[in-house]
Amino acid sequence: MLIFRSLEELQSQPPKLSNPVLSTGFLDGLHLGHQSLLSELQEWAKAVEGQSCIVTFSKHPQYALCGSGPPVIHSLAHRLLLLERQGIEACLVLDFTRELASWSPEEFVERILQRGFNSQHLLLGFDSSIGHKRKGNFQYLKAHSDELDLHVRQAEAFVLNGQRISSTLVREAIFTGDLDRVETITGRPYAVLGTVFKGDQRGRELGFPTANLRVEIEASLPSGVYFAEVTSLDKSLNLNSHPALVNLGRRPTFKDIPREDSNGFPRFNPQYDQLEAHLLDYSGDLYDQRIELTFKKKHRDEVKFSGPEALIQQIKTDEAEFRAWLKN
Numbered sequence: 001m002l003i004f005r006s007l008e009e010l011q012s013q014p015p016k017l018s019n020p021v022l023s024t025g026f027l028d029g030l031h032l033g034h035q036s037l038l039s040e041l042q043e044w045a046k047a048v049e050g051q052s053c054i055v056t057f058s059k060h061p062q063y064a065l066c067g068s069g070p071p072v073i074h075s076l077a078h079r080l081l082l083l084e085r086q087g088i089e090a091c092l093v094l095d096f097t098r099e100l101a102s103w104s105p106e107e108f109v110e111r112i113l114q115r116g117f118n119s120q121h122l123l124l125g126f127d128s129s130i131g132h133k134r135k136g137n138f139q140y141l142k143a144h145s146d147e148l149d150l151h152v153r154q155a156e157a158f159v160l161n162g163q164r165i166s167s168t169l170v171r172e173a174i175f176t177g178d179l180d181r182v183e184t185i186t187g188r189p190y191a192v193l194g195t196v197f198k199g200d201q202r203g204r205e206l207g208f209p210t211a212n213l214r215v216e217i218e219a220s221l222p223s224g225v226y227f228a229e230v231t232s233l234d235k236s237l238n239l240n241s242h243p244a245l246v247n248l249g250r251r252p253t254f255k256d257i258p259r260e261d262s263n264g265f266p267r268f269n270p271q272y273d274q275l276e277a278h279l280l281d282y283s284g285d286l287y288d289q290r291i292e293l294t295f296k297k298k299h300r301d302e303v304k305f306s307g308p309e310a311l312i313q314q315i316k317t318d319e320a321e322f323r324a325w326l327k328n
Helices: 007-012 032-047 061-066 076-085 105-117 138-143 167-175 179-186 308-327
Strands: 002-004 021-024 052-057 090-094 121-124 151-154 191-197 211-215 224-232 242-249 274-279 290-300
Touching: 002 007, 007 090, 007 105, 021 032, 021 105, 032 052, 032 121, 052 076, 076 090, 076 191, 076 290, 090 105, 105 121, 105 138, 121 138, 138 151, 167 179, 179 290, 211 290, 224 274, 224 308, 242 290, 242 308, 290 308
Parallel strands: 002 090, 021 052, 021 121, 052 090, 121 151
Antiparallel strands: 191 211, 191 290, 211 274, 224 242, 224 290, 242 274
């Protein structure tokens, strides 16, 4: 997938695209509703012998408009990876600023579609719009399509079991630890993407070396020990679907800090929270490697133990139970 990190980069290095078809959105969680939109985008692109392209944003637009936004489900890098897996051919990443928010629908079409992508095709989500104060909805763009030299369509709403799927529903399922629900509304197991960094090596001292993962997320599962699997993006490592025992939380045995934000949800805070994976029967250097961690099952809550020895015994029990679970 071609990735452009700014409009200037797109315009200075014209992509080798012909007749591209565009859609736009933050697409956090890339749930089944988003995937339905992408399928319509790809079908339209195929029909006009063009390419499917997405315009997305590095941060949620509410951060620019309100100073804060909803807890992020996936990092930008993970969103781009998921879009690539969906078969999207090009993506423009914009910083959503107040200046961009002030553009009229006509400016958005002229600057991004026409001058940026040399495109005349725009697919809107069923409730999405472009331009200042959401003026450029489907009805407005359709009414002005001739003067804009634009072919515009509106995607169908996606409904699952009578409910419209949204990023909010994905966040709620993550916050409550409902992994089955996350998989139902996204079509895949819950996973995070991060980079392995060198921690305090406490796990190694306890006899269970772990890969500490630096992640750029805010929506978080509840604290606890999870059964998971690890995949490295570096194919040369041959590390694909490797079982890992994961601890998510603040290691209360060593430093007890409550893990809640003001709304009672466990928003991930990298200042305190740890995400560490003990890879079963693996030895190797994973520092600075990007890995994807897929959660399979919650095993138990995070517990404050009387000391390191009690923790070691519990980890041994956890590992034994994980190995038994893998055999079933």
